[in-house]
Amino acid sequence: MIVEGISGVPKYECTQYQEKHSDYCVLIPIINEGERIAKELARAKKAGIDQIADIIICDGGSTDGCTDAETLKKLGVNTLLVKRDTGKQGAQLRMGFHFALEQREYLGIVTIDGNNKDSIEDVGRFIEKLKEGYDFIQGSRFIRGGKAVNTPKVRYLSVRLLHAPVISLTAGHWYTDTTNAYRGYSARYLKDARVGIFRDVFMTYELLAYLSVRADQLGLKTCEIPVTRAYPAKGKVPTKISFVKGNSELLKILFANLFRKYNVK
Numbered sequence: 001m002i003v004e005g006i007s008g009v010p011k012y013e014c015t016q017y018q019e020k021h022s023d024y025c026v027l028i029p030i031i032n033e034g035e036r037i038a039k040e041l042a043r044a045k046k047a048g049i050d051q052i053a054d055i056i057i058c059d060g061g062s063t064d065g066c067t068d069a070e071t072l073k074k075l076g077v078n079t080l081l082v083k084r085d086t087g088k089q090g091a092q093l094r095m096g097f098h099f100a101l102e103q104r105e106y107l108g109i110v111t112i113d114g115n116n117k118d119s120i121e122d123v124g125r126f127i128e129k130l131k132e133g134y135d136f137i138q139g140s141r142f143i144r145g146g147k148a149v150n151t152p153k154v155r156y157l158s159v160r161l162l163h164a165p166v167i168s169l170t171a172g173h174w175y176t177d178t179t180n181a182y183r184g185y186s187a188r189y190l191k192d193a194r195v196g197i198f199r200d201v202f203m204t205y206e207l208l209a210y211l212s213v214r215a216d217q218l219g220l221k222t223c224e225i226p227v228t229r230a231y232p233a234k235g236k237v238p239t240k241i242s243f244v245k246g247n248s249e250l251l252k253i254l255f256a257n258l259f260r261k262y263n264v265k
Helices: 034-047 069-074 089-103 120-131 153-171 187-191 206-217 245-258
Strands: 012-016 024-030 054-059 077-083 108-111 136-140 147-149 183-186 222-226 228-230
Touching: 012 089, 024 034, 024 089, 024 120, 034 054, 034 120, 054 089, 069 077, 077 089, 089 108, 089 187, 089 206, 108 120, 108 187, 120 136, 120 183, 120 222, 136 206, 153 206, 153 245, 183 187, 187 206, 206 245
Parallel strands: 024 054, 024 108, 054 077, 136 222, 147 228
Antiparallel strands: 012 077, 108 183, 136 183
């Protein structure tokens, strides 16, 4: 099924392997994650995550075979969404949010990267917080109970000394792990007209920064919970953010967000 012609939502293709069986879903944006996404999904399957939430892959147009249908079905994936439009992570999330909110009407959504760095086994803890009435739940490796494994020093310092303080200032609420995309969102938060997630301004990492702060600005219920984020002990760091261009764009987004450039006018 092709979904198109909806303002603020990229054109996308939807392949459903199962019917909806939960009030909650896990959105995993990927592009060419190779064996990393397969390993992550295998961990999720072992932990029974597919039994408590519908797992939805939000693919940006992978060409490495990581979205093979039989493999995804075997690993418990409920639905595959493939973006057939422009944009990067922000567009993939808007695609996933549209399907989750408008097509399936989930009560809450958990997002997590697809590069096998995060403790996908902790999805249930996000769902518990959503059931308790929280609207935004930020996963953090830096609070009591969280674990930061092999975090590159430059990344550690940039998050702790720059990104987290600026996001916290913007939100009016102290957060510790603000670049971490492992999060929970209530449908109530994402559907709020004052938030306005379905806008084409959210093409790359703008939506991640914006949703970090808007819940607190609106007086919604927010918290952090401990998670694990583990980088490989050696070899290339799994990331889609280039050191120079990617990080400079993140800085522009960070300060545009500080001055409320993404807020609904």
